[in-house]
Amino acid sequence: MPDSYADLSRYYDLVMTSGYYDYDAYAQALLARIGTRRDVLELGVGTGLVADRLLALGPRDLRLTGIDHTDSMLAQARGRLGDRVTLRRKDILDMSLPSAFDAAYSIGGVWYIVEDGEQSWLSSHLMEEEDNETALANLAAAVRPGGTLLLSVQGPHRRAGRSLPGGLHYTQHVAVDAQGQHTKDYFIEDQGVVLAHQRLRFRLFPQPAADKILQRCGFHFQDRDDVLWQYTRR
Template sequence: MPDSYADLSRFYDLVMTSGYYDYDAYAQALLDRIGTGRGLLELGVGTGLVCDRLLALGPADLRLTGIDHTDSMLVQARGRLGGRARLLREDVLDMSFPSAFDVAYSVGGVWYIVQDGEESWLSSHLMEEEDNAAALANLAAAVRPGGSLLLCVQGPHRPHERPLPGGLVYTQHVDVDSEGRYTKDYYISRQETVLAHQRLRFRLFPMKTADQLLERYGFHFQSSDGVLWQYARR
């Protein structure tokens, strides 16, 4: 995967904590779903915001591992979390873990669910089906049988703009082609001067296609509650 958030990383926390995500809600939903599992793997740990809330709200014996492929994000995550979580520079296409994790989860990371009314899709930052297959095979090897994969729910991707603290403005532009491949441009600006620009690409898979792909690698749909979708690792 490309170094997805290299340019946006210095503004990432400001964008994400000013209304983009409700991290307490995601963390509590995750904690409600993990049961007795204590070994957690975050797919796309970013700057460590989800891990931080899990450690604040969850039991003291949580064992958190977060992976990301963007060095600048991991630097911030290590500053935030210190030694409270294991943070690794890993790409899901290459990662290799023993079957040791009780739960893997993604809050807007590699995969997540997009819902628009009654319709849902699996969103992936991996554009090709063969890359998704390879990454899910690696994930299946990392999550123990009987464990879970938890994917957060987001709304549809649309162009919008909103103010940020400090006189900054966040803007996103979204384009999509006929095959459901999206290009999303993020801008941080002040007084019409662009301070940072990041381009990300992702793809939406219809849920029938997504479920077939997930099933192929041992992840069976269990339930959804509007915040998370849960898949059981067979």
């Protein structure tokens, strides 16, 4: 995967903490479902915002490992988390990790769930079904049987914007091509001057198709709520 947040990374925390995500709500929901599991893997640790809240709200013996493919984001995560979390630069398509994790989660990372009314999709930054199977198989090899995979829930991608501290402005534009593949453009502007622009592509797999992919890789649906979907590693 390319270094997909290289341009946006210097403004990432500013955007994410301005109301984009409720990190306390995600951390509390994760901890409730992680339960007594202690060896936990974050897929797409970013700048460490989720991990930081888990450490603040969770048990002292929680052992977190965070992976990301973006050097600029990992540099910020190291500054925030220090040695409290094991951070590794990994591309999930060729990732090799020991089978050492009781739980893994993705909060808007490689995968997450998009819900719109009664419909739901698995959103993936991997565009090809074959790549998703490869990546999920790599993940399954790292999660112990009986372990859990937790995916965050988000609403549909739409054009949006918000003001940021310091007089900056954030906007996102979303386009869908004939094959149903999505392109999302992020802009940080200062009085109409673009300071940063990042383009990401993702694909939405309808939930029945997504569940078949997950099942082929060893993950079976277990439960869901408004914040997280939970799969069990069989």
